[in-house]
Amino acid sequence: MPRLGSGIPLVARADEMRRLRAAFAAADRGEGGAVLVSGDAGVGKTRLLTELSEHAASRGALVLTGRCLDVREGGLPYLPFAEALSPLSTDEDPVVAEAVRLRPALARLLPQGAMPPAPGGEYLVPDTSGERDVPYRVRQEQDLGQLQLFDAVFGVLTRIAEHRPVVLVLEDLHWADSSSRNLLSFLLNRLRGHRLLVVGSYREEDVHRRHPLRALLVELVRLPVVSRIDLRPFGAAEARVFVEALADGPVSPEVLTDIAERSEGNPFFAEELMAAGLDCEDLPAGLAEVLLSRLERLSPQARRVVRTVSAAGDSVAHAALAEVSGLDELELDEALREAVQHHVLVIERGAYTFRHALLQEAVYADLLPGERVRLHAAYAGRIRRTPQGRGHDAKLAYHSLRSRDLTAALPALARAAEEAERLGAPGAALRQIEQALEIWDAVPEADRPADITELDLLQEASYFAGTSGEPERAIAYARSSVQALGPDVPPETAAKTWRRLAEALLNAEGTLDEALGAINRAWELVAEREPSKTRAWVLATRASILRSAGEFEAASWNAHTAAADAQAVGTAGGEAAALVTLGALADWAGEPVEARKRLREAERKAVESDSLNVELRAICYQAFSHEDLGEYAEAMEIYRRGIARAEQTGLTWSIFGLEMRARYVTLRYLTGDWPEMPGTNAPARGVSSVLAARMTSSWLPFEVARGRVATAEKLLEELRPHWRAEPATAIVSGATGAELAYWQGDYEQAVERARKVIDFLLASDENYLLATVRLGALAVEAAAAWAGSARPHGDQERAEHAAAVGRETIEHVRYAVANGRPRAQQVGPEARAWLARAEASASGLEGPADPSLWAAAVAAFDYGAVYEQAICRWHHAEALLAGPGDAGPAAKELLAAHEVADRLGAGPLRTAIRELARRARIEIPGTEPKAAPRTTIDPLTGRERAVLERVALGRTNKQVGEELYISEKTVSVHLSRVMAKLGASRRAEAVAIAYDRGLLT
Structure with a gap:
């Protein structure tokens, strides 16, 4: 019998094991961390983690292991964490017992913690009030929020870690459900300072381009506490x-x-x-056949048990196998013993599972169709007879579907969706509802649940799609629900259906007219009826849409009427929705005090009525109110609160959950609160690529400002297809693309990129006029640099063309500021600051810029935009140094700008500041003043000289490009021009000639 599993010496993994042990040692010292182990299926990830677990356990660590399962559709949320933490419930260590006891939120994960009844014993019931966005809602708060669960998991681990180091091992993350991925991200962002090591593994080949884990990995590997180990196949030796x-x-x-x-x-x-078998010469080449050939060595009873386990989709208890397999106890014992001895099955926590997932897949795929149906039917029958607990309905739905018992699957899917929503997992709930819709017509009408209709399922699917980050699918389901309306549908039900469509359309780009048509249709159905919850919600939604369309008077009437109707019938959620619109209207009218009062009241009423989307919208608009006035500290604090609430309720990727996260990242950029490494806030499974692009674009400015050219260019290319669906992505792409080209010295391209997005936005919607102010200012700035680079070489035609482009663009910026429609009555400090920057840049289109205008730009950005103000200080110093007078004021500006650039790691700006200081013989940290003024005529441009200086220091073209943030090809072009101007045939000769002529010192 060959040795298998942990009995084999660890071969050729010394480096990986050293890194894992070092990570554990660091965690043991209180430097918490995480390691992500990737590799192909079967490459040895589990073996490596087993070795680490044994190493850690031998040093007194508590090792907790959980595995994700490939249940595909309708997976149970938090499964790997539930498995990992389950030993805590029986641990006799008093520290562990006390840590668990103090955290009741863990009840939903630990074995004895089946879902407790709600206060008063109420459960999810159909809601036909019209107050909710979906037909199934909790009448009272039934369960602790998602954030409490996250805090409980983190709290119990860190509390135990105070007593002994903890190692949390999570295997097969490529199968992790969205809730588990969110919890993993939560933990890894909070590891510092704890004796806690988290180790996760995943199959590299399974994480394809659109796999939900891929984006999360991009976020996680950028965290300072996270390292990555790629486990490669063995070499030949x-x-x-x-x-x-x-x-x-x-x-x-x-x-x-x-x-x-x-x-x-x-x-x-x-x-x-x-x-x-060592002498098996006829083995097929395919792995599945190799795996199945092993099973031929087992007895018929053992093969029967193995096939039975393969259909479970999870580990199987002995009692379940006894019932489903049909074997008597003695036969079952012998069959299991044989399967375990041959390393086909392993025993984990009293249950049986396959030693390797690939083996389970091969066995399951080899089942005959009838055999597969019978096994799933047997499992479903057992589940129906067992007491209900966590995941009961999801498992029942899975096996009922696989056994083609659609009558049993339909209500189980609906209940599983309810449980997923309670757990704050709208993505999982959506998949359950979608499966219910798929089988709806296949279930005889008499066998369908009496309290569910297809229209209910369509509306619920639309809601869950919207709250889990799939607005396009939310619209598609809402349209289908409208098409499903028959003549016998009550007017209020039809009105709710049209309102759901209008709300879904409002969250997408370019569908405002259709949204207005849908909500007007809903209004027609209830306009002449008495006040009701449905009527109040229709009016509130109509007010929001009319405000977005710029019809403020009509929006105000609808909002006030909605609030009155809501008060009359006692629907606090509808009143809260109306109050949000009234608050936004007050902000537009220039009454921020009144606006914030209404928005706070809206938030309070939304909380009272459990109207989660309205609550997030109210929080988001409160932050908007502060942000529009440049009150960034207050806005960021509110965004943080809103983000936490979105995570707690599972609405992270809802429209307002996303917007608050994106705006918060943007404000971090503006205020100079830059993270060490950007992340992407990875999307959950199935999140729309448009929303994922929106989140990714919010991190793009960090990449450009820090000079990460390759990454920035790659992201710009990836974001381009999403411009039309999400103009905010286009705005960021245009601005960062222009800045990237500017730092590379390609001023013409910088102008082109900015103006291209301006034209795109204005062709889409003139309401984006104010959004073009920053783009226009960047284009004017680049045009001035373009003209300035042409004049010293006598290229007057090029200089005049650049200046003409700049003059045309500054006129656009002035028009946009004067005619744009801000959220508040007046243009905010951000737009005024960018106008000041554009005016200062325009003063340099014909010659040296006006220092007083750049001083005004510096002052304009003093509202909290730290990085942009530093750029203005640099330009101000340039303008001061171009004129007569003392260099002291310029030096002061350069020092202040350099301090910001150096602290933020803004490489291109820092390099530009040091270059200017060196030429002006101003002492700046990291620079050496220029030795002496040149008396000879200098034929080189500033960029050509910068390239030649670095070549003189022995840099390669690639190194020069990295230092100057330009491509290697551009460096080669500059060198060719330098050699032509100096009459040199080689790099070294060009350097020597430059030294002889005094062009280099």
Whole structure:
């Protein structure tokens, strides 16, 4: 019998094991961290983590292990965490017991913590009031919020970690549900300072371009506490050593070579080939066939049990196997013993599961169709007979679907969706509802649940799609629900359906007219009726849409009427929705005090009525009110509160959950609160690529400002297809694209990029006029630099063209500020600051810029825009140094700008400041003043000289490009021009000539 699993010596993983042990040692010192282990299926991830677990346990650590399962549609939220934390419920350590007891939110994860009844014993029931966005809602608060659960998990781990180090191992993250991914992100963002190590593994080949884990990995690997280990297949020599270790005895060189080659360096392949028999010459090349050939060595009873386990989709208890397999106790014991001894099954926490997921997949795929149906039916029957608990309905739905018992699957799917919503997992709820819709017509009408209609499911699918970050699907389901309306549908139900469509359309770009048409249709159905919850909600939604359309008087009437109707019938949610619109209207009228009062009241009423979307909207508009007036500290605090609430309620990727996160990141950029490494706030499974692009674009300015050219260019290319669907992405792309080209010295392209987005926005909607102010200012700035770079070389035609472009653009900026429609009555400080910057830049279109205008720009950005103000200080110093007078004021500006650029790591700005200081012989940290003025005529441009200076220092073209934030190809072009001007044929000769002529010192 060959040795398998943990009995094999760890081969060729010394470096990986050293890194894992170092991570544990750091965690043991209180430097919490995380390691993500990636690799192909069977490459040895589990074996490596088992070695780490044994190492940590031997040093007194508490090791908790959880695994994700491939349940695909309708997965149970938080499954790996529930498995990992379940030993805590029976741990006799008083520290552990006390930590668990003090955190009741853990009840939903621990085995004895089945979902408790709500206060008063109420559960989810159909809601036909019209107050809610979906037909199923909780009448009272039933469960602790998602954030409480996250805090409880983090709290229990860190509390135990005060007593002994904790290692949390999460395997197969490529199968993790969205809720588990969110919880993982939550933990990894809070590891510092704790004796806690989190180790996760995932299959690299499964994480394809659109896989939901991919974006999360991008976020996580940028965290300082997270490191990554890529586990590669063995090399030829390593594979031979591994196969020899497998054999645990003499093996001929031919067998060693054969298995090592056929396994292609994959340890699991090698294990299976070895286990199938050393002398087996006719094994098929496919791994599935190799795996199944091993099963032929088992007895018929053992194969029967193995097939039974493969259909479970999870680990299986002995009692369940006894019932489903049909074997008597003695036969079952012998069959299980045989399967375990042959390393097909393993025993974990008293249940049986496959030693490797690939083996389970191969066995399950080999089941006959009828056999598969019978096994799933048997599991479903057992689940129906067992007491209900956490995940009961999700499992019942899964097995009922696979056994084609659609009558049982339909209500189970609806209940599973309810549970997923309670757990704050709208994405999982959506998948359950979608499956219910798929089988609706296949279930006889008499067998359908009496309290559910297809219209209910369509509306619920629309709601869950919208709250889980899929606005396009939310619209599609809402349109389908409208099309499903029949002549016998009550007017109020029809009005609710049209309102749901209008609300979904409002959250998408370019659908405002359709949204207005939909809400007007809803209004027609209830306009002549008595006040009701439905009528109040229709009016509130209509007010919001009319405000977005610029019909402020009509919006005000609808909002006031909605509030009155809501008060009359006692629907606080509808009143809250109306108050948000009234608050936004007050802000537009220049009454921020009144606006914030109404918005706070709206938030309070939304909380009282459990109207989660309205609550987030009220919080978001409160932050808008402060942000529009440049009160960034207050706005950021409100955004933080809103983000936390969105995470707590599972609405992270709802329209306002996303908007608050994106705006918060933008304000961090403006105020100079830059994170060490940007992240993407990774989307959950199925999140719209448009919304993911919106979030990614909010991090793009950091990449440009820090000089990460390759990453920035890649992101700009990826974001381009999303401009039309999300203009905010276009705005950021235009601004950052222009800035990137500016820092690279390609001023013409900088102008082109900014103006291209201006034209795009104005062609889409003139309401984006104010959004073009910053873009126009950047274009004017680039045009001035473009003209300034042409004049010293006598290229008057090019200089005049650039100046003409700049003059045309500054006129556009002035028009936009004068005619744009701000959210408040007056243009805010941000737009005024960018206008001041544009005016200062325009003063340099014909010659040296006006220092007083740049001083005004510096002052204009004093409202909290730290980085932009530093850029203005740099330009102010340039303008001062271009004129007569003392260099003292310029030096002061450069020092202040340099301090900001250096602190933020803004490489391109810092380099520009140091270059200017060096030429002006101003002492700046990191620079050496220029030795002496040149008396010879200098034929080189500033960029050409900068390139030649670095070549003189021995830099390669690639190194020069990295230092100057330009491409290697651009460096080569500059060098060619330098050599032509100096009459040199080689780089070294050009440097020597430059020194001889005094062009270099």
